[in-house]
Amino acid sequence: MDKRVRVRFAPSPTGGxxxxxxxxxxxxxxxxxxHGGDFIVRIEDTDQSRYVPGAEEYxxxxxxxxxxxxxxxxxxxxxxxxxxxxxxxxHYAEYAEQLVKDGHAYxxxxxxxxxxxxxxxFRTEQNPSPQYDHSxxxxxxxxxxxxxxxxxxLLDDGVKYVIRIKMxxxxxxxxxxxxxxxxxxDTSVVDDKVLLKxxxxxxxxxxxxxxxxxxxxxxAFRGEEWLSSxxxxxxxxxxxxxxxxxxxxxxxxxxxxxxxxxxxxxxxKFGFPVxxxxxxxxxxxELTEGFKEKGFLPQAFINFLALxxxxxxxxxxxxxxxxxxxxxxxxxxxxGGAKFDYEKAKWFNHEWIxxxxxxxxxxxxxxxxxxxxxxxxxxxxxxxVITLVKDRCTLLTDFYDHSYFFFEAPDKWDVDAVKPKWTGxxxxxxxxxxxxxxxxxxxxLANLEETFKRxxxxxxxxxxxxxxxxxxxxxxxxxxxxxxxxxEILGKHETINRIKKALAVF
RNA sequence: GGCCCGUUCGUCUAAGGGCUAGGACACCACCCUUUCACGGUGGUGAUACGAGUUCGAAUCUCGUACGGGCUACCA
Numbered sequence: 001m002d003k004r005v006r007v008r009f010a011p012s013p014t015g016g017x018x019x020x021x022x023x024x025x026x027x028x029x030x031x032x033x034x035h036g037g038d039f040i041v042r043i044e045d046t047d048q049s050r051y052v053p054g055a056e057e058y059x060x061x062x063x064x065x066x067x068x069x070x071x072x073x074x075x076x077x078x079x080x081x082x083x084x085x086x087x088x089x090x091h092y093a094e095y096a097e098q099l100v101k102d103g104h105a106y107x108x109x110x111x112x113x114x115x116x117x118x119x120x121x122f123r124t125e126q127n128p129s130p131q132y133d134h135s136x137x138x139x140x141x142x143x144x145x146x147x148x149x150x151x152x153x154l155l156d157d158g159v160k161y162v163i164r165i166k167m168x169x170x171x172x173x174x175x176x177x178x179x180x181x182x183x184x185x186d187t188s189v190v191d192d193k194v195l196l197k198x199x200x201x202x203x204x205x206x207x208x209x210x211x212x213x214x215x216x217x218x219x220a221f222r223g224e225e226w227l228s229s230x231x232x233x234x235x236x237x238x239x240x241x242x243x244x245x246x247x248x249x250x251x252x253x254x255x256x257x258x259x260x261x262x263x264x265x266x267x268x269k270f271g272f273p274v275x276x277x278x279x280x281x282x283x284x285x286e287l288t289e290g291f292k293e294k295g296f297l298p299q300a301f302i303n304f305l306a307l308x309x310x311x312x313x314x315x316x317x318x319x320x321x322x323x324x325x326x327x328x329x330x331x332x333x334x335x336g337g338a339k340f341d342y343e344k345a346k347w348f349n350h351e352w353i354x355x356x357x358x359x360x361x362x363x364x365x366x367x368x369x370x371x372x373x374x375x376x377x378x379x380x381x382x383x384x385v386i387t388l389v390k391d392r393c394t395l396l397t398d399f400y401d402h403s404y405f406f407f408e409a410p411d412k413w414d415v416d417a418v419k420p421k422w423t424g425x426x427x428x429x430x431x432x433x434x435x436x437x438x439x440x441x442x443x444x445l446a447n448l449e450e451t452f453k454r455x456x457x458x459x460x461x462x463x464x465x466x467x468x469x470x471x472x473x474x475x476x477x478x479x480x481x482x483x484x485x486x487x488e489i490l491g492k493h494e495t496i497n498r499i500k501k502a503l504a505v506f
Numbered sequence: 507g508g509c510c511c512g513u514u515c516g517u518c519u520a521a522g523g524g525c526u527a528g529g530a531c532a533c534c535a536c537c538c539u540u541u542c543a544c545g546g547u548g549g550u551g552a553u554a555c556g557a558g559u560u561c562g563a564a565u566c567u568c569g570u571a572c573g574g575g576c577u578a579c580c581a
Binding site for chain 2: 047129307344
């Protein structure tokens, strides 16, 4: 099938790619893959004042980590490249001029100050934010309000200008949205949007239409925040390339934070990530934590993102990327916004950790320990530890909290938990137990436990009262997996050492 | 203010005219567990409101309320 979808992003510090943007990317990706189409990414860097160097590379790292790599490298071009709008500058002016020639657009010479004055002058209680539209355009300085000689003179003199679309009056624009069905707008309430800026760069409105045409985009999925400017884009299609050539639109619902639209700030405020990976703003040096660094598996990230506003109609919740490609359908995307629930996201991650094989977790967990300064762990040991604690970990980082004691002997113990019931008999028990352990050639879970219980019985102590002290000797506190499992993994030498060391303190 | 979009348990959602509105997260209780968790079983909990159409409405229509988006030479 000849499907071609594109996603866009602006390399700006705040407009990066947070949850909402990533989900848009994901849906585009799933749709493209499902139909055997192309998935391309376009860099919308036409706003030079907000351009942040390095943001492109960062975002491709995010896409790579999530497993959503585009078919053609957006950084190096491709069949319909370049995919960086700043490198396609010359295309846009040509189309803008075309629109002027056809009477669908005009030159406007108003300075920023004049625009501000207009907004102030026309401001009323009923209309707090006046627009540059059919009602005021004849009162402004543009090629519609002045005679053609004057306009030509200004142009020849090199006076800065923008090109604005001339929105028709009282026309109803209706289009079909794949999620919402028919949506219509009255053109007289839409302003004369700037198409080409004074610096020669296009605005999003012009660029999206021109690029979608040139890049032969068949489906355009974007966030709901674009819905209200859709009539401009549809008109542009009509004027430039024909409405029948227009891609099919889908406006995805917004992802909401705890209070309203999800923002980058919400992350810091409520303690959850909003970006796929750590992002440090080069200007402010402010760090925004990512899902990756927080300990999420990419599979879980994709999974919860996909389910935030979509489901396949069954009660299934855990989907692999391949299953999502098979089952996704844009028509089943919810039209209402979805509030992001971090607790549920963590649940997805927990499920994915449980399902993951030990082998697939090994390198991530290994490097986690490395980062914490614990090095030189043997693979066999790591494997055993992961197997034992995997089910209790919600985040990858939990592996540290649930198993660091395998690699670091405790140097302080929760003595308060032992002391009240500590007796000389118990001390003697542990001395006897270490002797037995030293002598044994069978370091198996069953044997360790059996020896322990038999000895306790012989010495007439309840084994239950001895297990907690043993645990505290081995790990330092009241936590961790079953105590004999710990001893088994720790090994003979280490177990005996830890008991002896603790005995000296108790 | 104007325009557009939306509204089912606290949260994500299922049910697109017809059984006691189903599931998941979270929460609570019990069980398992001589640690802490995991897990298991069960429970609390929703169709925003008001009209209309219909034998019958969460579902279709209208109005109201509430929420969100847009209203830049930003995307």
